């Protein structure tokens with residue numbers, strides 16, 4: 001049975017205009033997410049993961065950011081055409097975002113209770129209701145803090161962000177993100193700033209919350225292990241394009257894009273230390289002057305003349321979508337050598 005997508009991004013082109021010219025940061029991104037899906041987005045630093053995520057709720061400064069083509073639809077509604085009221089409703093109850101550094105999003109001069117109550121009351125008005133009284137908003141905040149397994153939620157309401165540990169702050173942010181009962185949760189590197197021991201707990205919490213509420217999850221991470229643990233589907237990004245998109249187990253077992261193959265070969269295998277991790281040589285291109293054709297071609301061990309001239313489109317190969325002229329020939333032995 002096919003349902004209509006909750007999030008539908010079609011041919012999205014986004015550029016930043018700067019003194020040196022225009023950098024085409026997203027170059028024709030197609031991504032459609034069904035309700036209840038868990039999708040992980042992975043790719044090297046600077047490839048456009050955060051910009052893509054922020055486009056979903058228009059959380060980008062425009063200008064200098066400029067959508068030059070394409071559409072973003074949430075539950076059928078055109079996000080680019082939304083007025084302030086519709087956008088506030090979308091951010092309140094449609095899509096919630098959590099980011100890498102919770103301190104940036106918690107106001108240091110407000111106690112946890114004050115900050116959360118403000119957000120809860122703002123969600124009320126964004127959805128056309130009267131804001132509930134402050135004491136009720138505090139009660140709701142305490143319930144949400146308990147739901148993210150923070151001990152003594154009542155006491156926590158009167159504490160300030162700097163009094164909390166990084167892991168506790170991230171849980172407060174997750175609780176706040178859930179306050180509008182969103183349908184889509186976007187988590188952009190939610191555990192990257194945390195200690196390894198704390199990371200696992202926060203990831204387990206996100207996983208449990210997503211399962212319990214049948215939330216749709218878009219998780220951004222540079223860590224394939226994190227994506228593999230939480231997401232059934234994976235989209236691999238390279239320099240503002242989707243390289244490969246499909247079932248995570250399938251792609252991990254049998255990648256069909258040379259870049260995915262390179263990413264997987266770059267992960268150390270603790271079980272087989274004799275298999276040395278091989279990083280992909282070279283760097284992501286300068287997006288002010290991106291290479292023509294396939295943006296990966298200067299680094300690709302399989303590149304042929306066509307790759308420098310013709311941009312590959314996403315097409316179905318072997319049960320997933322791949323943007324590579326030679327997807328059918330991609331095999332593990334072609335992994336990029338160190």
Ligand SMILES: Nc1ncnc2c1ncn2[C@@H]1O[C@H](COP(=O)(O)OP(=O)(O)OP(=O)(O)O)[C@@H](O)[C@H]1O
Pocket residue numbers: 016018025043044045046047048049050051052064222287
């Ligand atoms: N405000 C901005 N002005 C100009 N360029 C920007 C701005 N924000 C992002 N960019 C550019 O957009 C590109 C994509 O950035 P983005 O932050 O989405 O990358 P990312 O994949 O999230 O990287 P990371 O893994 O480091 O978080 C980069 O080349 C970056 O320099």
Ligand code: SF4
Pocket residue numbers: 257258259294295296297298300301302303304307312323324325326327
């Ligand atoms: S299109 Fe060509 S350059 Fe791009 S990934 Fe495929 S083989 Fe490599």
Ligand SMILES: [Mg+2]
Pocket residue numbers: 049050051188
């Ligand atoms: Mg980012």
